[in-house]
Amino acid sequence: MISSTLTADFREAAPATLGSKTAGQPDQRMAHSRLIGALFLLGFLFYGTGFALVSSVVGAPDFLATVASHQTTLVLGGILMLLPIITDVWRAVVFFPILGEHGRSTALTYLAAQIVSVVMFFIGVLSLLLIVPLGPYVADAAGGSVGWATAMGSLLVQSNENAYQLAQLSLAFGSLSLWFYGFRVKLIPRVFAGWALVGYVALLTGVIAELFGFPIGDMLLIPGALFELALPFWLFFKGFSAEAYGRVDNRSPVAK
Numbered sequence: 001m002i003s004s005t006l007t008a009d010f011r012e013a014a015p016a017t018l019g020s021k022t023a024g025q026p027d028q029r030m031a032h033s034r035l036i037g038a039l040f041l042l043g044f045l046f047y048g049t050g051f052a053l054v055s056s057v058v059g060a061p062d063f064l065a066t067v068a069s070h071q072t073t074l075v076l077g078g079i080l081m082l083l084p085i086i087t088d089v090w091r092a093v094v095f096f097p098i099l100g101e102h103g104r105s106t107a108l109t110y111l112a113a114q115i116v117s118v119v120m121f122f123i124g125v126l127s128l129l130l131i132v133p134l135g136p137y138v139a140d141a142a143g144g145s146v147g148w149a150t151a152m153g154s155l156l157v158q159s160n161e162n163a164y165q166l167a168q169l170s171l172a173f174g175s176l177s178l179w180f181y182g183f184r185v186k187l188i189p190r191v192f193a194g195w196a197l198v199g200y201v202a203l204l205t206g207v208i209a210e211l212f213g214f215p216i217g218d219m220l221l222i223p224g225a226l227f228e229l230a231l232p233f234w235l236f237f238k239g240f241s242a243e244a245y246g247r248v249d250n251r252s253p254v255a256k
Helices: 002-013 026-058 071-082 084-099 104-129 132-137 147-185 190-211 217-237
Strands: none
Touching: 026 071, 026 084, 026 104, 026 217, 071 084, 071 104, 071 132, 084 104, 084 147, 104 147, 132 147, 147 190, 147 217, 190 217
């Protein structure tokens, strides 16, 4: 009831045609487009760099024995992996004015999916950071290996992996909702939006396969990752469609 009332109030305050106030604000459209593009690239940069640093530590054999000497690398990598919490949620919020009233439910779905995704990222990184205090317990006074510490270290690394897969699962659902709407209203060229849909279906398939023990996720990640790398450059130079930006009417777009 409250949601319906707010929607009705918003609809009364907004222009009722496709030639809305946003259509006459190309500067705002391009500013939002470029901001979305920058946030996509920053998220890739932060997480990718952090993941590389963390992997250089936990990917080594018997990594717990050397974690004390690589603590700075592990912690710095973990912090960088947390920064997409900011970029991903910020990106989802910026999509509200881009999608407009007509795409409000899609924007809410995408925001909810991103929140779930970043919570999983946080849990995964927390698991990695908990490896640091395990270092002193990896060997007993006689220099022998302590089995429980080694097992706990492996468990924490696997916990991060599982949290990552769940984050990607949520991201895939939210992104499919976003780009299905984007395909319908031609927010970006339909070929581009179709690429996104194929990429996120592949991502979803890969995540489910990984959770069931089939290691094909990295391969199926590629189409969606390439889309997210290519999209920012389109947004920097072309931006989102002026006709679809900030839609406030309820009419279906007319195919051209």
